[in-house]
Amino acid sequence: MNPGLSRNCDRREPGVRNSGRRAQFTRSGEETRGKDAVPSHRFAAYPFSAVVGMADLKLALLLNAVSPAVGGVLVRGEKGTAKSTVVRALAALLPDLPVVEGCRFSCDPAAPDPECPDGPHAAPAAAVRPARLVELPVGASEDRLTGSLDLERALTEGVRAYEPGLLAAAHRGVLYVDEVNLLHDHLVDLLLDAAAMGRAFVEREGVSVRHAARFLLVGTMNPEEGELRPQLLDRFGLTVEAAATRDPAERADVVRRRLAYEADPEGFALSYLEQETALSARITAARALLPEVVLGDAALGAITAICAGFDVDGLRADLVTARTALALAAWHGRLDVTEEDVRQAVRLALPHRRRRDPFDAPGLDEQRLDELLEENSFTPDDDPGPSGGGAPPQADGGESDGQDSQESDGRGPEGQAPQDAEGQGGRGEGAPTPVPQQSSAGRPFRPRLFTVDGVGEGAPGRRSKARGTTGRVTGAATGTQGPVHLTATLRAAAPHQKARGRSGPGLVVSGQDVRRAVREGREGNLVLFVVDASGSMAARKRMSEVKTAVLSLLLDAYQRRDKVGLVTFRGTGAELALPPTSSVEAGARRLERMPTGGRTPLAAGLHRAARVLRTEALRDPSRRPLVVVVTDGRATHGPVVGSPAKPGSSRADHRGPDLLTVASAFAGVRTVVVDCESGPVRLGLASDLAMALGAELVPLAGLGSLAGVVREMRAA
Incomplete structure (x- = not known):
């Protein structure tokens, strides 16, 4: 982190904001305004400079404030790490914007948008307003984001008028x-x-509008709640991992500052006014310097060599890294990009672009970065001095550390030697209990699509058919749920205007005329995997194939926006x-660490899955389940599937209605049984299980590609 910025974060003396404007504050927080006074609401939020630590996050946000062309910031981190607090505090530091007075789309008076819906702006009058931070709620509607027909004016005046959305409000600001x-x-x-085109397009209900929408995109997320779509992930210029400090002294400082802010927000903000003023002035100065910063051929060559060395897709990584390095040089008041600028830019711009699928661990191999920098080392011709290029790389357990830990844990690609079918491994009396084995999954493949029958009303996704507030409009209906279908409502009201005594423009609409849009789309489901991890699965080294299949289904669930759960059973119970x-991603980690061996408590696994379904039905009743049971059907502990045993047989107590009773809990639940049995002689126990569950039976080898089907035919 920059030493000057660090000092600003540590000082608390109240001061006077002075970046071309003046404002005097009393100790009580009252403001005496001069001609160019700063509005007091600019510092009403928690001050940016009061946030303890978070050096990379604050630097990434400041670099985007200096150069919006960097492309925004994605903040990944656990809950309670002040992600939202830091982002909201950034708005107070952004310079004020000159805008066309009265323009709802924030046109720049120096270069108004020729396609502005409020234009054309001939000799526009200029006004100045603070930069906006516009928040997009997760549950926002499409109309709220892009804008829509002004329903009030359409019904009362009979005219088509456009009502801007959040994209218009965020233009030249932060979204x-x-x-x-x-x-x-x-x-x-x-x-x-x-984000890609810098423009928003609205084509709906007879309205055709386009307007400029260039904004700084900032997103925060908790990876525990799901990953981001790769297309959107790549749109963020920089990414930062946010984590709470483990230093008790720093944690105490965080709590102390937060309590002080809650007790007196205005007084607390006042105590950091000087630091906020200095940061705002520094952003303005860096913006002015940015066009003069030079990216030399040596620096550009190092950037492109590093991006190629890390095998990133496309050229967006090269562009973002170059823009970030330029912004870093301007932020530090230099006219040339240094090697440290390139290092810091790579650390911010590349980690999220190296992931090939959602199961790859985020991060950057610092050792590899050092090697590439050493191979492409350079020094600017007129280097003004020390770079001070931000915080030094931290040993945060990046990719190289993760690989070392995996190689040192003693696991080979197939794990330990498998046990026999019963998981006993021929142990003699007094022999030590073997350590449960682990097998690694292979490369995921594209599995078959399994859907839930019927039409649901669950969360938007990409698996099963659903109706709700998203998707394409397929018709209109009466009712109280869903958005208004304007065209159908007007058609329903039109024949009754004379009887209702209409005079003049507009329509007379009653409650019985209102029609609601009927939409059909896709929903995400709850995909619950019930995986047999017993010794019978590992005896023929099938667990690697099983993990590959489940991993492929997990990847499919990620792409279709499902919730996933994992039940495993082995030994004497299920978990x-x-x-x-x-x-x-969490599911993939649990699957990779899943031990195998022991007996097969099939009934226990199904019973545990049924309990999970009942619990989730109470938590999220609109999300329909899809159960995938992965097993060879052998039950060597507890009840088994099949006809009752003969009286006096050793299996008599294990056969009977118990397992069938458990299976009855899956009535009406879409269930798939993946048959893992292989070899020339097959017992068909998975088929019996599928019949008991009313499930579809799918062979493991034929779960995915054509190659899998060919392997299954050859094995038969």
Whole structure:
């Protein structure tokens, strides 16, 4: 972190804001305004400089304030790490904007948008207002984001008028999306289009409007609640991992400052006014210097070599890294990009672009970065001195550390030697209990699509058919739920105007005329995996194939916006390895660490899955479940599927209605049984299980690609 910025964060003396404007404050927080006084609301939020630590996050936000072309910031981190607080505090530091007076789309008087819906602006009058921070709620509607027909004017005046949305309000400001990973897909698509083209397009209900929408996109997310779509992830210029400090002294300072702010927000903000003023002035100075900063050929060559060395897709990484390095040089008051600027820019711009799928761990291999920088080392011709290029790289357990830990834990690609079918491994009396084995998954493949029958009303997703507030409009109906279908409402009201005594423009509309839009789309489901981890699965080294299949289904669930859960059973019982969550990355980690071996308590696994379904039905009744049971059907502990045993047989107590009673809990639940049995002689126990559950039976080898089907045919 920059030493000057660090000193600003530590000082608390009240002062006077002086960046071309003057304002005097009393100790009580009252303001005496001069001609160019600063509005007091600019510092009503928690001050940016009062946030303890979070050096990378604050630097990334400041660099975007200096150069919005960097492309925004994605903040990933656990809950309670002040992600939203820091982002909201940024707005107070942004310089004021000159705008065309009366323009709802914030046109720049120096270069008004020729397609502005409020234009054309001939010799526009200028006004100055603070930069806006516009928040996009996760549950916002499409109309709220892009704008729509002004319903009030349409009904009362009979005219088509456009009502701007949040994209128009965010133009030339900051668009902030909290919990961006939970944003509905249709909103993500609109956001992607606007961020890519810098313009918003509205084509609906007879309205055709386009306007400028260039904004700084900032998103925060908790990875535990699900990952971000790759298309949107790549749109963020920089990414930062936010984590709470483990230093007790720093944590105490955080609590102390927060309590002081809650006790006296105005007084607390006043005590940081000087630091806020200095940061705002520094942003303005860096913006003025930015056009003069030079990115030399050596620096550009190092950036492109590093991006190629890390094997990132496309060229957006090269562009973002170059823009970030330029902004870093301007932030530090230099005219040339230094090697440290390149290092810091790479650390902020590349980690999220190196992920090939949602199961790859985020982060950057610092050792590899050092090697690439050493191979492409350079020094600017007129280097003014020390770079001070931000915080030094932190040993935060990046990719190289993760690889070392995996290689040192003693696991090979197939784990330990498998046990026999019963998981006993031929142990003699007094022999030590073997350590449960672990197998690694292979490369995921594209599995078959499994859907839930019927039409649901769950959360928007991409798996099963659903009706609700998202998706395409398929018709109109009476009722009280859903958005108003304007065209159908007007058609219903039109024949009754004479009888209702209408005179003049507009329509007379009654409650019986209102029609609601009927939409059909796709929903996300609860995909619950019930995985057999017993010794019979590992005896023929099938667990690696099983993990590959489940990993592929997990990836499919991620792409279709499902919630996922994982129940495993082995030995004498079953456990909920992963409670239902939107984070398939967590599911992949639990699957990778899943031990195998022991007997097969099939009934216990199904019973545990049924309990999970009952609990989730109470928590989220609109989300329909899809259960995927992965097993060979052998039950060597507890009840088994099949006809009753002969009296006096050793299995008599294990056969009977118990397992069938458990299976009855899955009545009406879409269930798939993945048959893992292999070899020339097959017992068909998974088929019996599928019949008991009323489930679809799918062979493991034929779960995905054509190659899998060919392997299954050869094995048969």
